[in-house]
Amino acid sequence: MEKLMDIAKKHADQVEIFSIDKTNKSLKYTNDIPKDLDYKKSSGISIRLIKDGKIGFAYTKNLRDRKQLVENALKSLKGGVEAGFDFPLTKSIKNLDTYSDKINNISSEMMVKEAERITNKISSRGENETLAVVNASESSLRIINSAGSDLATKFSSYYASGNIIMKGSASSIGRMFVNKDFKKMPDKLLNEVLNLYNQSKNPVEPNGGKMKVLFMPSSSITYLWRLLSGTSGENLYKKVTPLADKINEKVFSEKLTIYNDPTNDNLPGARSFDDEGVKTKSYKLIDKGVFKKFYNNLNYAHKLDCEPTGNGFRSGMWGGDEVTLRPSPSVSHLRIQKGNSSFKDLISMMDKGIIVEGVLGAHSGNIPNGDYSVGMSPGIYVENGTIRGIAKDIMVAGNIYDTLKNIVAVGDTNYFGHGGYVPPLLCENVSVSNK
Amino acid sequence: MFDGLKKVLRKIDADYADIRYEKKNVASITYNGRELKKIGENFSDGYVIRVLKNGGFSSVSFTKEKDAEQAIKNAVKHAEILGSKSKNETKLADVEIFKDNFKPNLKEDPREVDIDEKLEILKKYNNICLNHDRIINTTMSYFDLSRERYFLSTEGAEISEELVTTGISGRIMSKDGNVIQNVRAGVGGSDGFHNIRGREEVFEKKKKIAIDLLNAEPVKGGTYNCIINPSLTGVFTHEAFGHFSEADIIEDLPEMRKKMQLGAQLGSRKVNIIDDPTMPGQLGFYRYDDEGVKSRKVQLMKNGKLVGRLHSRRTAHKFDEPVTGHTVAEDYRYAPIVRMGNIYLQPGEKSFDDLLKELDDGLYLLDAKGGQTAGENFTFGAQYGYVVKNGKIKKMVRDINISGNLYKTLKNISAVGNDFKLGELGGCGKGQMNRRSCHGGPHIIIDNLIVGGV
The missing domain is CATH 3.30.2290.10 (PmbA/TldD superfamily)
Structure with missing residues (x-):
């Protein structure tokens, strides 16, 4: 070298x-x-x-x-x-x-x-x-x-x-x-x-409408993708984020606190510097629903005339081969603050709703706007606090700037999902369509 | 080139082994709005070795020649472990062995075009898109990518083939107040740089759609009968059906496999589906796959009946079905997996006007915006659409995602148009990216599609 x-x-x-x-x-x-x-x-x-x-x-x-x-x-x-x-x-x-x-x-x-x-x-x-x-x-x-x-x-x-x-x-x-x-x-x-699995085996065909939706960590990509689009310094520079003038404003439920947490070495892959040699810091992107900070790399920090946040990583939308990629603003160590509801508690809070274990189509739709419209892979139907079975032929849709305002409860355990170390999030008033 | 690889191959103590060495050249240029984001040409290379021993089949990839020995040791050991643990011995179906040096017929080789000219063309199309006060941003990228592949096997295959792909693709973003919309635009192909030239009208049209979408209404969630255009027909054929024609996907899903028996009547009688990598000039063209098998046209569905399946040598033996030559890797980092080449739904007899009349009330949905499947369920987006009332196209709608069940949807294809179009650009991410994944078909009517609105 x-x-x-x-x-x-x-x-x-x-x-x-x-x-x-x-x-x-x-x-x-x-x-x-x-x-x-x-x-x-x-x-x-x-x-x-x-x-x-x-x-x-x-x-x-x-x-x-x-x-x-x-x-x-x-x-x-x-x-x-x-x-x-x-x-x-x-x-x-x-x-x-x-x-x-x-x-x-x-x-x-x-x-x-x-x-x-x-x-x-x-x-x-x-x-x-x-x-x-x-x-x-x-x-x-x-x-x-x-x-x-x-x-x-x-x-x-x-x-x-x-x-x-x-x-x-x-x-x-x-x-x-x-x-x-x-x-x-x-x-x-x-x-x-x-x-x-044992509780969800039987297929059911629930009616659509507005109901509670429990986003499990395995489906967190649905809202995280849109949230990371909204909080990116690159998208601020390109003027395609709805959060452009919302720093220090409450944009989500106070139950939501999101960290950029690269120096937490309890988990594998911790980093004290990013892929362009800037010192990393652990900080809050969202603090009790209040939007705190845009993340950026050297390039966008310069363009936006602010300090680099140590988020310049060589990763692409689908992962990718580091050496072939240029550093871009990226939150590679995202963590959501866990709450105090057990999985059982969360289910008991659902009069009617869907547990989203996985989604199809998280990458399509109007991501900058915060819109999502996803198929279930799978979605599990809950009624009166009881799991009824796997929900056939439904879609869950909304806009994260509405959905994440309506958080009812946050799970008490963090799991590795696509995109971060996150707990289950229970949201209400989410639109579910069916056949 | 072959001599050096032969030496490596000789060191492998196995029942069968192959080695693929690849040189990959990539030119890429990206604009974000009016800002040039990246430009460059790069070269990289690497090796993949596959080993079959005692009924186990394993692969390794590495980039440095000096790591070959360690890699081979791992491959042989892993094959032995897999062989000892598996209930059924892995075998490879017999195939004809080729020695060939195949170069594609390029009308204009992108590698011979100066990067400054590529930049100029990209800039021109990008400026077309940006030239409106409601367009707030674009991401527009040029790429050309060549895979120079050398394949050798212990059975005596010695094949080299070049795959050269060229494209310009991007997103156009429009904004009005709080509404942000984006539309994808792209041109490209596998037979040369000429696909890139003189394509202004594609970008003009897409810009207009991005602007029109600002005044369109979000589609109302519900169930609709829909006409979908060739781009969406292609995505449906690829995502919902095609992936389950890939033997390596269904082999470990016993329930799916039961349903996907050859001879099963899965679709309406109007549905005929083919995958044909031999179509000259089309994006998904190749002569040999990445295990040295010559590609061929495969009828997958005939009058709604499942009649064929895409295979690797391993899965063909396991299913006791014919080898098809559909085993392809992204590049030197990956062992090949079963992939589609050019997959399409065959056109029928109805004109577009006939389809509108037949639909009467419903939606007309156009252009794909990503898609995904899990088992029999699929979801994909449409870039825009129109409400159809009494057989007439009415107002534009936006924010459209479609979801459905493969088997129900195949049965719900109620009419097939007489037009036909294949895609110019692809990008299928089944663990690895396939930039040459090509799909298409005619306009069709699907009854009772679930449309998720906001």
């Missing part, structure tokens, strides 16, 4: 080099059979150059030819993409506990054994269709820049999940467990899956 820096410095005012090495082993276990056992190892390096207020970018997987990589970045620089910001000098960052070397002790055999155990717990002696996934990965990342930053970190990450497939569909009820190294997935989580 240093040699590459020396070559690049000759051609540019500022240089940043980002490199990552990743190893991933994953096992997918369907019903009682190990289906896929895959191993991936990849490396990559990307470079950003700033010259005369313009920025260039290039990447490669194999650094065979340093000059070629610099040349690609210079060609990209010629396009004239503006960059008003400087790469930062970041020193004395907080040491976080992100790596356990026990991750290396996870053998393929151990993974198979754990997947078998998970399957046994939820399969009801083979009666249920099940999916268990066990995944172990580690990665190391380094960023150096011409301002003098030299930042490196190493992570280990382990996760396991157990799902029961609803008969006749591909939708499922499941829970995920994460850790920094191997640990048995707690039986409590697996029992939750089994109990909820």
Whole structure:
């Protein structure tokens, strides 16, 4: 990397080099059979150059030819993409506990054994269709820049999940467990899956109308996607957020508090600096319903004339391959403050409603506006505090700027869902349409 | 190229193994509004090895040649573990073995077009979209992507094929007061850069729709009979039906598999569905898939009856059905999985006017906006639509998401139009992204679609 820096410095005012090495082993276990056992190892390096207020970018997987990589970045620089910001000098960052070397002790055999155990717990002696996934990965990342930053970190990450497939569909009820190294997935989580499945097996066809909707962590992407669109500094700059002039205004229910929480190293993947070397901070995006802050990266902080928030990450809408992506504003460590209602309490509060375990179509519709209109994958119908069964042929629709004003209660447990570490959220007056 | 790969292949102690090395070139340019967001050309490469041993089948991917040995060790070990744990031995269906070096017939190779010219064209289309006071933003991207693939197997296959995809796609955002609307626009294809040139009218039309949507009413949630246009017919065919024609999706869903038996009458007699990657010039074209199997046209549904299925060599053996050549990877990071090529619903006999008359009252829905399935349930968005009353197109409606059940919907296809259009751009994310996923068909009528309104 240093040699590459020396070559690049000759051609540019500022240089940043980002490199990552990743190893991933994953096992997918369907019903009682190990289906896929895959191993991936990849490396990559990307470079950003700033010259005369313009920025260039290039990447490669194999650094065979340093000059070629610099040349690609210079060609990209010629396009004239503006960059008003400087790469930062970041020193004395907080040491976080992100790596356990026990991750290396996870053998393929151990993974198979754990997947078998998970399957046994939820399969009801083979009666249920099940999916268990066990995944172990580690990665190391380094960023150096011409301002003098030299930042490196190493992570280990382990996760396991157990799902029961609803008969006749591909939708499922499941829970995920994460850790920094191997640990048995707690039986409590697996029992939750089994109990909820057993109560929801029978199909029902509820009438539509306005009712309560319980967004489980596995469907949180529905509102989080729209909320993160609304709170993004990039969308503020582009003028496509309804929150543009709403800082310090109450926009949601006071039951909702949302953190950007990158330095919390109880969870895997904690970060003390982002993917462009800015120190990260834990802060509130939403505090008791009050909108507090737009998140941004170096580029949008400059454009909006404010301090960078340490949210410049190389991730795309569908994840993606870090080295091929430029840093963009991203909340990669989102956490919602848990409440004090147990799952049982939440159900008992539902006179009539839908438990949304998963959704279809979270990515379509008018996201900047906050609108959502999603199919159920699955949705479970509740009446008078009792689970009646899986709801057939319904859709849940609304606008998060209404729905999240109407939070009735927040669950007392956080789970990993798509997009964050979140509790179940019970909202009222949500529109449910059916056949 | 083949010699080096042969050496690696020889080191593998297995019943069968293959190796795919890929070079990937990507040029990409993005505008956000009037601001150029990114521009560049990049090269990356990597390897995928698949190993079949003692009835277990496993894959590894890696980017550095020096990691080959460790990767092979893992692949062989994993295949052995899978073999010892599985009840049924994994086998690969027999196929014809090819040695071929295939280059697609490109009318204009995007790799030979200067990036400045690509930038100019993108800028022109982007400016067309931005040129109105109610358009507040755009995201408009150009890309060309080439996969130079080298495939070798221990059975003697030696195939190289290039897949070159070009496109411009983006979103146009309009705003009036608190109402924000967005519409997608795109052009592209798999047979050259000419698909990109002279397409101003596409962006003009989409801009107008984005502006018109500001004055449209949100659609009222409920159940409607709908005419859907070829873009939506394509998404329905792909999302709701196509994925369950992919053997690797239904193999572990016993209930689904029972319903998806060949010979089952699943749809109305008007429904005929085909997947054909051999269609020259279409987005989903390829000659060989990523396990060296020559692609072929597959009839999936005939008069509503399920008559075919898309397979890999592994699933074809497992289902005891013919291999189809539909096993494709995104790039060197992935082992291939079963994918659609060009999937479409075959046109029927009705003119668009006939369809309107037949619909009488309902909705006319146009252009896809993302879709997703879980089992027999699907959800997808339409970019815009119109209310139809007494067979006449009336006011525009917006915020349309459709949801339904695959089997009911296939039976509810009550009329099929005589027009036909395939998509120019794709993007199917079944674990990996398939930019060449192509779908289409005619205008059709579907009865009793659930439309979720706000």
